[in-house]
Amino acid sequence: MTDLGTSPDEVQFRFRDDEPADHGTVTADACCDQTNATAVRIEPGDDARTLLPFLDRLALIEVNFPSFGDGRGYSSARILREAGYTGELRAVGDLGIDQLSHMRRCGFDAFAPDKPLDAEDAERAFSTWDNVYQRTTDGRRTIPELRHE
Amino acid sequence: MYKYDSYDQQMVDARVEEFRDQARRRLEGKLTEDQFKPLRLMNGLYLQLHAYMLRVAIPYGTLNSAQMTALGDIADKYDRGYGHFTTRQNLQYNWIKLEDAADILADLAKVEMHAIQTSGNCIRNISSDHFAGAAHDELVDPRPYAELLRQWSSFHPEFTYLPRKFKIAVIAAEKDRAAMRLHDIGIQIVEKDGKIGAAFYVGGGMGRTPMIAPMIRDFVPLDQLITYAEACLRVYNRYGRRDNKYKARIKILVHELGKDEYTRQVEEEYAHMQQQGVEPPREELERIKPFFADPAFEVGAKSVDRSDPDFALWVDRNTHRHKHDSYVSAVISLKPVGGIPGDATGEQIRIMARLAQQYSFDELRIMHTQNVVLPHVKIEDLHALWTALDAADLGAPNMDSIEDMIACPGLDYCALANARSIPLAQRISEKFDASGKTEKLGELKLKISGCINACGHHHAGHIGILGVDRKGVENYQLSLGGSEAEDTSLAKITGPGFTEDGVIEAVEKVTDVYLDVREDGERFLDTYRRIGMAPFKEALYD
Ligand code: HEM
Ligand code: SF4
Numbered sequence: 275m276t277d278l279g280t281s282p283d284e285v286q287f288r289f290r291d292d293e294p295a296d297h298g299t300v301t302a303d304a305c306c307d308q309t310n311a312t313a314v315r316i317e318p319g320d321d322a323r324t325l326l327p328f329l330d331r332l333a334l335i336e337v338n339f340p341s342f343g344d345g346r347g348y349s350s351a352r353i354l355r356e357a358g359y360t361g362e363l364r365a366v367g368d369l370g371i372d373q374l375s376h377m378r379r380c381g382f383d384a385f386a387p388d389k390p391l392d393a394e395d396a397e398r399a400f401s402t403w404d405n406v407y408q409r410t411t412d413g414r415r416t417i418p419e420l421r422h423e
Numbered sequence: 424m425y426k427y428d429s430y431d432q433q434m435v436d437a438r439v440e441e442f443r444d445q446a447r448r449r450l451e452g453k454l455t456e457d458q459f460k461p462l463r464l465m466n467g468l469y470l471q472l473h474a475y476m477l478r479v480a481i482p483y484g485t486l487n488s489a490q491m492t493a494l495g496d497i498a499d500k501y502d503r504g505y506g507h508f509t510t511r512q513n514l515q516y517n518w519i520k521l522e523d524a525a526d527i528l529a530d531l532a533k534v535e536m537h538a539i540q541t542s543g544n545c546i547r548n549i550s551s552d553h554f555a556g557a558a559h560d561e562l563v564d565p566r567p568y569a570e571l572l573r574q575w576s577s578f579h580p581e582f583t584y585l586p587r588k589f590k591i592a593v594i595a596a597e598k599d600r601a602a603m604r605l606h607d608i609g610i611q612i613v614e615k616d617g618k619i620g621a622a623f624y625v626g627g628g629m630g631r632t633p634m635i636a637p638m639i640r641d642f643v644p645l646d647q648l649i650t651y652a653e654a655c656l657r658v659y660n661r662y663g664r665r666d667n668k669y670k671a672r673i674k675i676l677v678h679e680l681g682k683d684e685y686t687r688q689v690e691e692e693y694a695h696m697q698q699q700g701v702e703p704p705r706e707e708l709e710r711i712k713p714f715f716a717d718p719a720f721e722v723g724a725k726s727v728d729r730s731d732p733d734f735a736l737w738v739d740r741n742t743h744r745h746k747h748d749s750y751v752s753a754v755i756s757l758k759p760v761g762g763i764p765g766d767a768t769g770e771q772i773r774i775m776a777r778l779a780q781q782y783s784f785d786e787l788r789i790m791h792t793q794n795v796v797l798p799h800v801k802i803e804d805l806h807a808l809w810t811a812l813d814a815a816d817l818g819a820p821n822m823d824s825i826e827d828m829i830a831c832p833g834l835d836y837c838a839l840a841n842a843r844s845i846p847l848a849q850r851i852s853e854k855f856d857a858s859g860k861t862e863k864l865g866e867l868k869l870k871i872s873g874c875i876n877a878c879g880h881h882h883a884g885h886i887g888i889l890g891v892d893r894k895g896v897e898n899y900q901l902s903l904g905g906s907e908a909e910d911t912s913l914a915k916i917t918g919p920g921f922t923e924d925g926v927i928e929a930v931e932k933v934t935d936v937y938l939d940v941r942e943d944g945e946r947f948l949d950t951y952r953r954i955g956m957a958p959f960k961e962a963l964y965d
Contacts, residue, residue, distance in 0.1 A: 345584025
């Protein structure tokens with residue numbers, strides 16, 4: 275099996291305390307056929323919902339962004355979190371500073387950008403929004419909710 | 424009118440700071456132009472032929488006089504003294520420097536304004552009926568729903584990198600004054616069995632492949648409005664085409680899947696979304712509604728003194744029936760004869776602001792026809808208002824006439840243009856004014872786009888003109904029979920294109936055909952629909 279995933283060393287930002295999964299990553303198709311895979315990578319065109327039957331055994335899902343302008347991975351991430359996936363959700367590929375805060379809100383908790391990002395800029399980006407309008411699975415209370423506490 | 428609370432203000436302030444930081448990184452060379460482009464676009468900053476262009480959002484086209492004044496001041500301080508009102512009820516500055524952009528955004532934020540999501544592949548400014556809250560024929564004021572959608576769509580984490588831009592319009596009258604079915608999502612607030620809800624039309628649009636949105640659901644309960652919109656967007660974000668930017672709009676997805684299959688997918692996603700609790704609490708809509716409550720209308724005169732014919736003409740042409748019988752909505756035409764459609768000087772913008780304060784409960788609206796409305800004017804104040812407007816060259820009595828045309832910036836400003844639109848618009852309005860024909864023609868919507876992108880709505884013009892490039896020569900295609908109103912239709916091309924002089928002559932000819940054969944009370948559009956294309960073609964090409 276060829277390993278197509280990123281290694282933990284390539285992860286620049288991680289918001290989890292557990293040990294990073296360090297094992298071969300397979301394609302979404304392979305994941306469905308292969309009963310022992312614990313890490314998978316999905317591409318923009320893959321349907322994240324094909325993974326739902328296997329979420330229990332997955333410790334790492336990588337969502338690839340070959341180009342930052344292709345936003346399908348944001349939906350994939352939310353779909354996985356909405357289905358109750360609690361393992362590592364790693365955004366990989368063409369990530370920039372300015373995508374980080376939205377990605378985080380969609381459920382990504384690890385980031386492996388192709389080109390390392392300026393750490394200070396990234397920190398600022400992660401904390402861009404004191405409050406948010408939309409409900410996602412990140413558990414933040416939304417502005418409409420805060421208004422009516 | 425809606426007022427920001429500290430949360431709304433904080434969001435806009437955060438965005439100004441974020442943009443300042445992005446501009447800094449661009450100037451420091453940490454961002455390439457390729458990387459910076461989507462970020463500046465997310466803040467309404469385009470690079471055009473001669474300068475940067477900044478597009479300011481005017482949510483659902485409603486603003487107060489302090490905001491309008493700020494727009495006038497920015498025109499003088501950072502632009503060459505002009506603002507340009509657009510068909511999406513926004514305002515554009517055509518001569519902006521990158522170094523100034525963050526300061527302009529900060530000036531805007533002081534009056535609760537911004538340029539957020541006025542470009543880029545995200546959910547754009549929500550548009551609505553320019554007579555909302557004033558019109559005699561509306562079910563309810565659509566703007567509270569538009570405001571709910573505004574908040575939801577601002578910085579939406581999932582829908583910031585859509586296949587293509589996404590435009591939403593909300594109306595609440597049978598009469599459609601917002602081109603609702605030519606939007607990616609058109610929402611009509613409707614009543615069914617005594618309950619208020621929303622009908623969803625999805626997959627309309629103009630551009631190179633114009634389409635009229637089909638209705639995909641006739642009634643979404645109001646406490647599921649956001650949830651349903653979210654489902655529509657998610658299906659689009661996942662399955663909209665990304666291989667070809669000309670096929671990336673949701674209209675193509677709906678067309679390729681078929682309305683039924685798209686609807687099925689949305690309904691499936693909707694069922695799932697309902698479990699996710701994405702709908703804002705019910706109290707939020709109730710909090711928003713009072714901001715749009717009626718101002719304190721007073722009973723007064725119900726008619727005007729018509730002894731001055733110029734004034735009487737303006738009243739007939741440029742006012743719209745109000746729900747209160749002592750008031751009207753007054754349309755300020757930004758189409759003076761020979762002017763640039765939609766342009767106003769900084770001083771004119773401030774004058775309109777002052778008049779709104781004086782005569783319209785501090786409120787103004789921007790129309791998609793690139794005009795300005797004072798929504799609530801007392802009938803007895805009309806003469807004073809008109810006198811002030813006329814003195815500021817804002818009193819053209821031409822709403823919905825051929826002179827009230829829409830024209831995009833075209834080759835004078837736009838990097839994508841094939842042909843000029845502005846000079847053509849100027850010449851046509853001068854010609855029809857001089858011949859006195861405007862009056863005879865009555866309602867006639869002429870719309871001009873400088874290229875296939877259709878920013879000037881030419882597909883929806885009773886008469887449409889499209890600039891095309893023929894072997895390096897500007898050439899214009901004429902089309903007839905479009906409408907953006909509740910009887911939405913797409914215009915059909917008459918035949919081979921024309922030169923600039925030729926197309927002006929062609930407009931003259933088709934209006935002559937109409938005047939010859941029209942029957943009682945028929946508008947140009949009605950006559951076209953009755954007699955079809957053939958008589959017009961004959962006049963043009965034989
Ligand atoms: C000068 C800079 C401008 C540029 C570069 C520009 C660019 C574009 C492009 C590329 C499209 C086609 C999008 C598509 O079909 O996917 C488009 C559509 C449109 N633009 Fe513009 N535009 C400009 C100015 C304006 C102005 C000034 C207005 C308003 C007067 C406007 C209103 C619209 C509208 C209403 C559409 C049609 C939306 C639809 O396809 O449904 N644009 N624009
Ligand atoms: S229609 Fe074409 S020429 Fe006109 S503003 Fe739009 S992109 Fe530019």
